[in-house]
Amino acid sequence: MDEPESSRQKEVNSKIDNQVAPDGKDDVVDGKEERLASQTYDSLRMLTKVDVLQMKFNSEEDAYSFYNAYAKVIGFSIRRSRKQICGDNKFVESRKWVCSREGVREKKYLQRVERFVTSVDQAQAKAMRNVGMRTSQIMDFMVYQSEGYEEVGFIHRDLHNQFQAERKYNVDKDNRLDKIFWADGRSRMDYAVFGDVLVFDTTYRTNQHKKPFVILASVSNHFMTITFGCALLPDKIMDTYTWVLETLIEAMDGQRPIFVVTDGDRVMRQAIEIVIPHCRHRLCSWHLEKNASTNVHTPEFTNDFALLMLKKCKIVEFDNVWARMVKQYKLENNNRVLEIHRKRNKWAEVYFRGHMFAGMRSTQRVEGMNAYFNMFLEQKVRLYEFVAQYDRALARMRVNEAKTESKTENSFPILITPLRSLEKHAVEHFTTYHEPSILKCENKGLQVIKIGKLILKIPKFP
Template sequence: MEFDTLEDVWEFWVKYGRQVGFDVRKHYINKSKNDGKITSRGFVCAKQGIRGKEKEDMIRTRNRDDTRTNCPVRFYVSLVRESGKFKVSDFVGEHNHTFHLSETVYIMRSQRKISEVHAGLIELASSSGIKPKAAHELMSREAGGRANLGFTELDQKNYLRTRRQKNLVYGQAACLLGYFQDQLTKNPSFQYGVQLDNIEQITNIFLANARMVIDYANFGDLVTFDTTYGTNIELRPLGVFTDFNHHRGLTVFGAALLYDETAESFKWLFESFLVAHAGKRPKTIFTDQDPAMAKALSEVMPNTYHGLCTWHIMQNGIKHLGNLMKDGSSFLQVFKTCMFELNDENEFEKTWEDMIDTYGIHDRSWLDGIYKLKGKWAKCYMKNEFTLGIRSTQLSESLNGDLKDYLKSDLDVAEFFEHFDRVIEQKRERELQAEFNARQKFPQLGLKNSPLLKQAVQVYTPVIFRMLYDQYDLASAARIKNCQEDSLVHTYTIEFMHQLGEFIVSYDTTDKTFACSCRKFEIFGILCCHVLKVFDCLDIKTIPDMYILKR
């Protein structure tokens, strides 16, 4: 046989090995000293030769199985100078080992190769968060079976690892800065910050893309900040700034990978956050019970109300006072009552003291510490703060769940942020779906002729409209017990039939403003049923513009 090129020879030998059922490899190569041309080339069975003695004598952590059988099969070609072709000069075809099954020949090393097309699909699947096993299964089915794909799942994993190593050839810092530069090229509004240590290595990283900047401009009156999710192999804390959007869905304002959780790191982070968002400070921020975080917030955002996550407080309470919650004890329920239900400060103080006396708490160190912070977690002390009904940082739990589904511990920093961007895009897609539904269909009006409800269904998103509708419904069950009118302020006492408690609504006739003792509008952003009852008394048929928040 004659071949035009050595590539043709190798292609023939690979196909021959596949047909017969043995793996192949290249052997020797000879070149002319005069002109450097290849004069002869050898190809053999992959089982040719035996393991060298020096390898046998090496001390290994584990012994590898033998693959060589000193198989004599060979296929040598030599260059014919006159024609420039390669002609078979020697061939031995008798093997000394069993052949592979036709169903398994695709696993042989010589039969496996990742094409450019498949390489692109592997990278696309990886950047989309599709796990290698699932991606390999999909490509196998598309090719008509694993035997037709051309590579194994192990080849796929090795390809991704090699690509990652190439990306990190200049180190993680350079790779990260390259990622930031790429983001800036796509959108100049992308914001980022890095903090260096005393040997100029990157420690803390903050970023906010253009969408986060826009969302913060609209919804940045309240922020929750959570660092409970540890990511990558070093378990560096991931800090995420979040809040509700106008559909009561999660929106993200920024993210950070922190080297540690010291006051200095948090101070740098909060300062970077404000720089990214043009210095706009939120009215309220919720965090966990971290002293370092509290110290940094008091320095960077002294005028922002700092609330504590009730979920973290409950977990710490169980940790420190779990012995008081055994054997059917109602201690936890009383503690929750102090936290979530009591509206009057005097009632809170009495209930708190009764709780301590009833359960005979001797070690009060944790309780005394949390009591000093009552203004950050007790409902009765938060009546003047804008919270949107949020009392915890658990808003970010759905985000943490998505991150755990898609992120792996061996990711480098740049890869981590690429995958984080993808998770944020999924959240954004849910917001767009909610936006589509809000424009596509409207909630049914139980009272079809109400001007106020007709207005509300137009200006509010469906989820906010339903909240207002519930207040409108409650207003129908309320009655005005008493009304005092003077030249400037009218005061209304509102009560519900068969329910204890009264609410005071004052109406300033000068600037046409309302204030209710429940402070629902100041806290939650929508009018309460008590004010809506007074609307009915004053024959006000629509919501004044000042009571429809921009958010």
């Protein structure tokens, strides 16, 4: 007969008891641990968020042990996140733990190694930025155009960094602002068209720190001053000027100026010879005339010198006129005069035949802009306010240029001379149209017509 079920169960239990706790001591220990675990569980369950945040621990390990136990009681698991280390001894100032389920793994198109703004996207983004679109709007458009974030190939920050690449700056050994270069998208577009000629000097200081302020400028097709960028510098040494020129060329996609006009600063001249050695360098005629007046102290020589600078003739004739002039005023051994003559290929009009400086012989345009910018860039302006104030000044300049462009595109002057076809041709092919004026002429059979700087003598028509 089979044994009753109850007697068999008692036998099994008896064997287990004999194997595990023959003397009955383990039962007491297990009971104490169970009661302790139950008490710990209850105490952790009773803790509020405020209680947990107010707790202090002797070490990071103690804090982790507590929070790990607390998380298990509440019903979640944790993982280590960021921590802050300070001092040379790498003291842990703070440690953050988060739920193990917090966040999601980055998608492939969000990983840094997979992100890249192509040259096509850069060109399109710059075009939209130049018409006033914000970075977020440009990003939204490109996401729509690509049919999803996964297909764009970059994120908003990459696009933002691309635009910020136009702003270059350096810091000194104390991690303070050392020098800054700024050029916006419109300036870069202007440089691509009008960047053959560059004018700049550093005579203007714009803030309470007395830092030299450089304006890099030229003229547009309306013969109006345009800016390619600006720089705020700590000093006027060759390394600093070299940095300005190299940064300008980098910001303008490697395009180098062909002709440069400066105020004659020796250090600046050395920097030009290093960075753009093949450019044609012209010295400011106004500064040369001023230096001649200050150092030679012969007003008549200064007047003749100013005329000789602009004289259009052959080199042999120029040399003869110079020799007679120096002999006339007895300046053959004057060191200042000899120095001026050594630089003649950088200031005499006769040496610039075949070179186009867009009608500029001096840096007066830049110095005139300094006076204009002075309305916006007061002496008390702080360095971090500099770019914003500069943009304000630039915006007003560009409004005036836009008005001139609009007038050229949307108006047609009245043709008043007998040379209708010539006038019409000038209007169609040149941006700035000068109203012609009829001048008096002693010869009754001729008519003198002046259009801008062009003077025509034509037969009178009945």
